[in-house]
Amino acid sequence: MMKIVRILHLPLLFVFVHPCLAHADFAPHFYDNGPYIYNGNLALFSLSEDTAVGTQIYCLNGTDPEGQDVRYGLSFDPGSKEYFRIDPKSGNITLVEQLDREKEDSIDVLVSITDGQSRVVERVTVFVMDANDEKPEFQNMPAIIDVLETTESGISIYKVEAVDKDTGSGGSVTYFLQNPQFTLFAIDRHSGVLRVRSGETLDYEKTKTHFVTVIAKDGGGNYNGKEQFMSSSATLTINVIDAQDTPPSFIGTPYFGYVYEISEPGSEIFTVLAKDGDVGNSNPISYSFEDGDDGVFSINKTTGCITLLTPSKYLKREIFNIKVKASEVSPEGRLMDYGVTTVVIRVVDLNNNPPTFYGENGPQNMFELTMYEHPPEGEILRGLKITVNDSDQGANAKFNLRLIGPGRMLRVVPQTVLNDAQVTILVEDSAAMDYEKYHFLTYKLLAVEIDTPERFSATADIVIHLLDTNDNAPKFSSDYYIARIPENSPGGSNVVSVTATDPDSGLWGDVKYSIYGSGADLFLIQPTSGIIYTQPWASLDAEVKSKYNFYVKAEDAEGKYSLAEVFVTVLDLNDHPPAFNDNFLEKTMVIGAPVKIEAVDEDAEVPNNVIEYAIMKAEPDNNIFDIDTDTGEIVLKSYIKSMAIIQNITKQRDCTWSLVVQARDRGQPSFSTTAVIKIDITEATQLSGGPLGSFLMHNRNKPLQILGMLAGFISLMVVVTVIISTATFMRNKKSNRILPNRRVRRRQPTQPWNIRNPFKVLETPGEKFRVQEEVPEVVVENVNYNNNVSDVVRQWPPPPRAPSLPPPPPAYIPGERQWAVPTISATVAPKPRKKAYMNRRDTVNSALVSELKMRLEQKRMLKH
Secondary structure, eight states: OOEEEEEOSSSOEEEEEOGGGTTTOOOOEEOOOOTTOSEESOTTOEEETTOOTTOEEEEEOEEOTTOOOOEEEEEOOTTOOOOEEEOTTTOEEEEOSOOOTTTOSEEEEEEEEEOSSOEEEEEEEEEEEOOSOOOOEESSOSEEEEEETTOOTTOEEEEOOEEOOSOGGGGOEEEEESSGGGSSEEEOTTTOEEEEOTTOOOOTTTOSEEEEEEEEEEOOEEETTEEEOOEEEEEEEEEEEOOSOOOOEESSOSEEEEEETTOOTTOEEEEOOEEOSOGGGOOOEEEEEEEOOTTSEEEOTTTOEEEEOSOGGGOOOSEEEEEEEEEEEOTTSOEEEEEEEEEEEEEEOOOOOOOEEEETTEEOSEEEEEEESSOOTTOBOTTOOEEEEOOSOGGGGEEEEEEESSTTOEEEEOSEEESEEEEEEEESOTTTOOTTTOSEEEEEEEEEESSOSSOOEEEEEEEEEEEOOSOOOOEESSSEEEEEEETTOOTTOEEEEOOEEOOSOGGGGOOEEEEESTTOTTEEEOTTTOEEEEOTTOOOOTTTOOEEEEEEEEEOTTSOEEEEEEEEEEEOOOOOOOEESOSEEEEEEETTSOEEOOEEOOOSSTTTTOEEEEEEEEESOSSSEEEOTTTOEEEEOTTOOSHHHHHHHHSSSOOEEEEEEEEEEOSSSOOEEEEEEEEEEEOOOOOTTTHHHHHHHHTTTOHHHHHHHHHHHHHHHHHHHHHHHHHHHHHHHHOOSBOOOOOOOBOOOOOOOBOOOTTSOOSSHHHHTOOOBOOOOOOBOOSOTTOOOOOOOOOOOOOOSSOOOOOOOOOOOTTSOOOOOOOOOOBOOOOOOOOOOOOHHHHHHHHHHHHHHHHHHHHHHHHO
């Protein structure tokens, strides 16, 4: 059994010693390291209340004199909240409950250390330090207070109190108002005293209640390692108490009353109403006249009711402006503050007569008129003699006139009448007054009083009978008509029926038809029914003319008319068979090239004029040709590449075929025509012209392609010439040296060029591929390559057939200067001389230079 030994020192220490080992065992003990140390016996240790739960806050540390391992313990008094937990081996203490200094500012803890034999227990106190975690709390808010509206600025009206449970700066409180610029109050930031702001006054009549929000803010403090300011707010409701400082005011102004012709003395004319301006503490009101009553009216002092004192017929004025005074009455019966207003009383006639319409013979409520349609706009309907009258006086005799009926065809003047007036009806919309729409028009003439409560009114009926005029031209049912008729229709056949209507009545509504125009020669029209038909002798042929158009005219009895256009299409029938130019044709076919035949169908439209071709028969063999059904091109089968294949098929050397070709149109019914085609098959021979000859032979049936090739070649040559000339000019322009002499040399005639003419008509197949020779040209070599002479092409006469030799030099004449070639100089850079290849342009250029030299020499010889 372990013995417990109590050691008397501070803090309280208990030592438990095992009885069998007391003589040899020393108790373990804690290291006492003093305050602000995080290991020892927890003595004088303090901890901030904002320390997070789970934080290791301390480490118990002790030793055993015998060097035994020690273990640590931690416990609390019974009923106390256990804030800490300890690791027995390491002695580490961890916070397990949230601290709150405002609830518990110190914690008593029993810490123990044992070596297994003895156990030492010490009581220590852990102090909880404050953190700024509490908001200020208002002690007397929210609250409701009453303040007189006469309270002067600067006087205290309330003291706000707030407490912050924190210590230090976090526990100090200052006061502020929310939105101070919009309130009539101010607060002392330290004392919390609320006052009316300087220069401001309370007014019950403007604002009866004010709501002031007060903010209490602490001085700030540390919380979780950061400085934190906390605040709270509350609302103070201030009720303003009314004071007697506002005069009475009248309700419902301005005031107007009326005295009628039947009013008797004592009749109530009008009642005024006033209230004390101090609504919260109002006084009774007393009414009286101040001026303008002329002694003919009285007013009740309590109710404000104005009554008539004399009969209305004795009133000398039509309008009375009476000033009424409303005064406050104090509890002692003394008249105090007052207000004044004006009551306008008008003496009016009694409205007992409604408006009345009159005709020539007295009161009348029905007026009739007969007239033609479409009268001029602004015209007065003089057949209507209408007057209107109201026997009352003044405002009771004022009324409006309105005309109610279909559309806005008519207008009434005047529109406002006082007592009586002559009523005038004007035409407003002439086009709408149409007999075809309305045979008669019915209107209501309405007179309605304007400013009377009775709103008396009167009505009269106006009936206008319209007479018809010829105001409409006949109108076709369509602006154009489209008709179709077969080309084999006999004369007199109906084409189309046109219809035109004239809404006018009688003879003006009868319509007659006629046709005219360049396309109307083959057609007639029935004048009354509008049926268009062909001339009895007319023969329509779509191949001659398939479209006709002309105009049809609809005219009434007075010559008003309208036009429509008629389009007639003659429908083509398949009445022409296809036809060849000749029923027997001879063609020559070169292997690899097609032979084309063509037939013509004179029908006007497809499919009647669309032709299909077919080979019906071929001799001596029926399986050697194909034909294009659309174009009529006849070609050999694809496997036939040479004459040897054909001769192998026919076993004959004669390659002449006879074909029966059919041309059939696609009309209904279909027509066809046949022709016999004799085809001589030959094989193409290779031209001696090389690739150019092959090209011409291959494209002999495509002249446009040949022309395009020639045009491209010529364009290329022109471009090359321009480039060379430009380069030569620019090079000579930059040079300033003298060119060597130019000499002319005749070249031996060359072999004539073999140029074939692809456009020459050959009479025989052999001549078709023969090439015509051209005459050679003289080639003159230009030794000076850097001259500025432009390339000029001229047509020279052909040289003789015999080989030409250089011309002999001129005869030598003693004493005369020897013949010499004149030189043409220019400035160019030196360049090695070499013989250039001469083309045809160089030949022409050299010939021109030679001619120029000869002329210059002749002129020089003549001078000598």
